[in-house]
Amino acid sequence: MSFLINLVIGLIFGIGLVISGLANPEKVQNFLDITGNWDPSLALVMGTAVVTTFIGFRVVFARKKPVCAVNFDVPANRKPDRSLVIGAILFGIGWGLGGICPGPAITTVGLAATGTLIFVPAMIAGMLIARKVKAS
Secondary structure (H helix, E strand, O other): OHHHHHHHHHHHHHHHHHHHOOOOHHHHHHHHOOOOOOOOHHHHHHHHHHHHHHHHHHHHHOOOOOOOOOOOOOOOOOOOOHHHHHHHHHHHHHHHHHOOOHHHHHHHHOOOOHHHHHHHHHHHHHHHHHHHHHHO
């Protein structure tokens, strides 16, 4: 049952990414280009996501336990550490250069977008390298 719920949530998320334009690398790059051809429309998408998340967290954590799990899995460490900062920097650089972040990249693989077909394997390789580096 939880697989179906996760599948439906993932499909809704993917459809939202496509409709909002977050799955379009050119639109994302134009949003990030504040000194050139700036497109502020994604600010509305991001603002809506922040408000939805803010409300959603309050609704979810008002429950005693999650609907599809035994308990909430909340990280104990709330302070930024070295790996978080480095990961955030690499994520930002990759997003800026590629014009797409991991969620939309996975979504657009199904659309067979040329840039995504290069980006996703590179992203997976980076994740595997990071896992090996962290383990050593």
